[in-house]
Amino acid sequence: MISHATRIFSVKGFAGASTREICDAAGVNLSAIRYYFGDKAGLYRAVLERPIGEMTAAFAGFDASHLSLEQAMRMLLRPFVEMSDNAQLEAQVMRLHLREMLEPSDIFREVVGQAIVPAHMAMCAVLARHSGAREIDDDIHQLAFALVAMAHDYCMSREFMNMLAPGVLGRPDAVERIVDRLVGYAEALVAAERARRRGAGANTQSASDSSAAVP
Template sequence: MKINQALDLDEAGLQERGARARERLLQEAMRIFADKGFAKASTREICQAAGTNVASIHYYFGDKAGLYRAVLLCPIEALTSEFANFDDPALSLEEALRCLMAAFLSPVGHGEGDEHAEHGMRLHLREMVEPSATYKELIAQHIQPHHQRVVGLLAKHVGVPGADDDALHQLAFALLAMVQDYCLSREFMKVLAPALLDGEAAVRKVLDRLVGYGVALVAHERAMRAVATD
């Protein structure tokens, strides 16, 4: 019995150390990929920064491309987990938009300390300027389904039966662009309006207004359709 317990403890310890090593690789890879891009980033440099041997990338991720894919996926999964239930039928439109938009704004109120989030944003900005095949694949697999959920939510509140309407896609892009800009343009905002995002209370006020703007956009789309059918 004692031998089995010792073996279980050893195995648990190995798993914990492995999980920590994998997480260090992801964090250091995100920083280095964000600074240098995929092509110029060295796997040796990443492993040295993470305190692991070069073989660890092969062990956990297959190869450099697998590591890069995992690094790109981390912020996407973190974001989508925060708004997982935004289209719950029990939620009002305002509640649904608040759930969705709050997920995008949550890193904004954390100040300067969240370097991991900063690196993730910089890496995704690189990909938005010059998207790789890996990034396009991740968009199709992990972002498009959530976009379709947003469009479905809007179809419900606009009062149309289908979610294949181009205007609804445009409305979804408009709603998310409003809130995404607070992440993408944060450095500009710090210069142009320093108090706007100064602390969590300020960010909550921004969220309140954005939700109101979103509700107004949906009402405008609904009114335009009503006029068109008269």
């Protein structure tokens, strides 16, 4: 039922989708929605949660403290790049989530709070650790946004990428090569953030020493 609901919600949105149409497509009675999901909103929540749950399960454990930055980023970024066996379902999920990112519903906000925020904070903790940050600040959040955006584009923009440069995604070893590059980019950005923080710290110390030396 969730697959049929994903297709219909992706085309018509939550308000425009009919529970009867979904049940007819799935070959079940209307009572099935009430039994399994409670109501239409519960079904919609399940539709939103399934791909997010699959993604977070795929990179689970990336924030383990014993992992190097390279290992952590490889675990985290790879699921964004891997090709789905069901391109049609993947396109439906992307269409649905694009609509939600433009006009987020209350249900989507709840799903984000429950599933995506914890993953984001775990990523920020990893980045803070490897950037030399004492705490997660706005710059660490921005760094996380940048890294996820690079990888997320391979989920959201594959057809556009194929129009621009079909060889990138069409290579036999496309996933491995793309992930290798993304991990390298991630390491470079983290190194730049670490250097920036060290430079800022050195400048602050120098200014403090100069002030102390003034009679």
